[in-house]
Amino acid sequence: MLRQRVLTAVVLAPLAIAAIFYLPLPLFGALLLAIMAIGAWEWGPLMGFARHSRRWFFVIASTVMIAALWAMLPPDTLWLAKGELKQSAVYVLWLAVAWWALSAILTFLYPRFSSFWSSHRSVRGIFGWLTLIPTWLAFMVIRSSEYQTDPYHGAQLIMFLFLMVWSADIGAYFVGKSIGKHKLMPNVSPGKTLEGFFGGIAFACVLVATAGKIIGWTTEQFATVLVVTVIITTISVLGDLNESMFKRQAGVKDSGTILPGHGGVLDRIDSLTATAPIYALCYVIIGW
Numbered sequence: 001m002l003r004q005r006v007l008t009a010v011v012l013a014p015l016a017i018a019a020i021f022y023l024p025l026p027l028f029g030a031l032l033l034a035i036m037a038i039g040a041w042e043w044g045p046l047m048g049f050a051r052h053s054r055r056w057f058f059v060i061a062s063t064v065m066i067a068a069l070w071a072m073l074p075p076d077t078l079w080l081a082k083g084e085l086k087q088s089a090v091y092v093l094w095l096a097v098a099w100w101a102l103s104a105i106l107t108f109l110y111p112r113f114s115s116f117w118s119s120h121r122s123v124r125g126i127f128g129w130l131t132l133i134p135t136w137l138a139f140m141v142i143r144s145s146e147y148q149t150d151p152y153h154g155a156q157l158i159m160f161l162f163l164m165v166w167s168a169d170i171g172a173y174f175v176g177k178s179i180g181k182h183k184l185m186p187n188v189s190p191g192k193t194l195e196g197f198f199g200g201i202a203f204a205c206v207l208v209a210t211a212g213k214i215i216g217w218t219t220e221q222f223a224t225v226l227v228v229t230v231i232i233t234t235i236s237v238l239g240d241l242n243e244s245m246f247k248r249q250a251g252v253k254d255s256g257t258i259l260p261g262h263g264g265v266l267d268r269i270d271s272l273t274a275t276a277p278i279y280a281l282c283y284v285i286i287g288w
Helices: 002-022 025-046 052-072 087-109 114-118 121-143 153-179 194-215 219-250 265-285
Strands: 183-185 189-193
Touching: 002 025, 002 153, 025 052, 025 121, 025 219, 025 265, 052 121, 087 121, 087 219, 087 265, 114 121, 114 219, 121 153, 121 219, 121 265, 153 189, 153 194, 153 219, 153 265, 183 194, 189 194, 189 219, 194 219, 219 265
Parallel strands: none
Antiparallel strands: 183 189
């Protein structure tokens, strides 16, 4: 399993990095839309949809919503003069924050209040939209930042998000495997440990600080980005736990089989769906 995961990552990582840096905004947005559509397809079983027709309906509805958001908030017009983000985009990001706050409560209390949302497919569908749609916008907000003056600035910001999330995931895996004893949330994900959680945060902070040292950050930038790193790596665990909760409730092991060794697309982007809107909002409010 580990070998498959590594091989898949070796193939996908360069493709993802190339897309982030070299695709123009419209094509980058289209690629993200396709990824969110696959995520919507994989969300179907979490809603209890066994028939393909119902899953396709959810995919089409999700795609139409993102397309409508694209039309209302074109990526090349998201940022106003003086580096301010359009207020309507800020509202969508705050909506995502509200959803993930609710998600945290549902996850921490699981399975105490799961009977309501698990028995209503429409509620689980809304949860899926709140997970996927703001993620698309968040990535477009990050990628389009300073795009006219520096087309690679937003790409670098996305790579720092990936560095935070992926390094925390790797650190948590190896620390948890080696010294993990205390379960983080056994009702949701029995494999996660407190040691792995804190180990992942520490590992991410070390790698981000190393990258900052190479780039030549100021002391103020170090302080700001390390605080953001702790926030983002903590939230990334919530995204993982959230999907684990929905899969456990639906009796599903993986969201899909499209990625050998990893499962489905949702299994790979669950942490990013939680972190991307908060990361984008941190950048809008704090900047660095």
